[in-house]
Amino acid sequence: MARTMLQTHRALKKCTDPDEAEYLRALLVELCRNTNSRRALDLRKLRPMILNRIEHRARDYPVKPILPVAREVLRARTALYSGVSTLIRHIPVWACKYCPEVYIGEGGHLIQTCHGYRRHGKKKVHEWVNGSVDDVIVPVECFHLQKMFQNIIKHQERFDHQRVPAVVELCLQAGVDSNDPSVVITAFDNADDHRSLSEDDLRLIGRQTLDAWEKLRSGVHKLLFVYPARVCKHCCEVHVGPSGHKARTCGVFKYESWHGTHFWKKAGVDDMVPPKRVWHRRRQDPPILVDKGRNYYGHAPAVVDLCSKAGALVPSTYFTMMKIDGLTAPV
Secondary structure, three states: OHHHHHHHHHHHHHOOOHHHHHHHHHHHHHHHHOOOOOOOOOHHHHHHHHHHHHHOHHHHOOOHHHHHHHHHHHHHHHHHHHHHHHHOOOOOEEEEOOOOOEEEOOOOOEOOOEOOOOOOOOOEOOOEEEOOHHHHOOOOEEEOOOOOOOOOOOHHHHHHOOEEEHHHHHHHHOOOOOOOHHHOOOOOOOOOOOOOOOHHHHHHHHHHHHHHHHHHHHHHHHHHHHOOEEEEOOOOOEEEOOOOOOOOOEOOOOOOOOOEOOOEEEOOHHHHOOOOEEEEOOOOOOOOOEHHHOOOOEEEEHHHHHHHHOOOOOOHHHHHHHOOOOOOOOO
16 A cells, blocks of 8 residues: 555656646655555545546536635725726836836835846946836736636647636636626726816725735635646746646746746746835835845835825834844945
């Protein structure tokens, strides 16, 4: 029995086919259950039962009790984008022209962390341009699946499937209809609104946006307990589904360490909703952050930093990252 368990475990590590991997997992579970049993385990009788379970696994999805969570995630996502698009019209957001660095505040900072467009440079001063919503909320896209348990997307089929936001795909697989009226909320009408807002209005929008950020990440965390998602170990590619795709798009940039097929692992909340970290200027810091004080300054997710500058109270979970009560750089 122990030898069979060891061989099954080794085969599971090397397995790449999702159906075969599901079969090996179920077999390993049954072997563990019968380890202390006196009766012998007949693998010939067990195999048809496991294959039948794999064939009908789609009946268990979507999980109805988790459907309200998925709807709440979509509502929070809509409120988040609406709030950020309003706040960046009144609070300056800067993005580096040659790297992904973002800064929220007046005039940018002078910390020399720019590595250039192709990562050839080191320790250079950033060249700032006006930022956008995508600089604050990092867009993460994945392939859209018509059904959760469909055939694996092959490399030559990568252009036959639509790319959608990963959070939206996660909610769609959870059973939410994209046209469901429950996901429609009253959003900020800011497409052509350039009116100046008072401090109280900005504080209210900042508080609502920060609440939407927390609800979004909390809801995605709950959904990932039920619905599988994968992220590449060597790049930022995300796939929502029981197994990853086979599109050989890993390593399209020279600085990436792997080239070819993605190496999948379990995805987390930070992979689905990346917390874009930016330098946070505290009250005790100078008006413009300089390179000499980089060891003293704190960080914060871009959304949290944007809402705090609008007047919203930041949750205590971010105080350590932001170094709220830390020392300032010596002059």
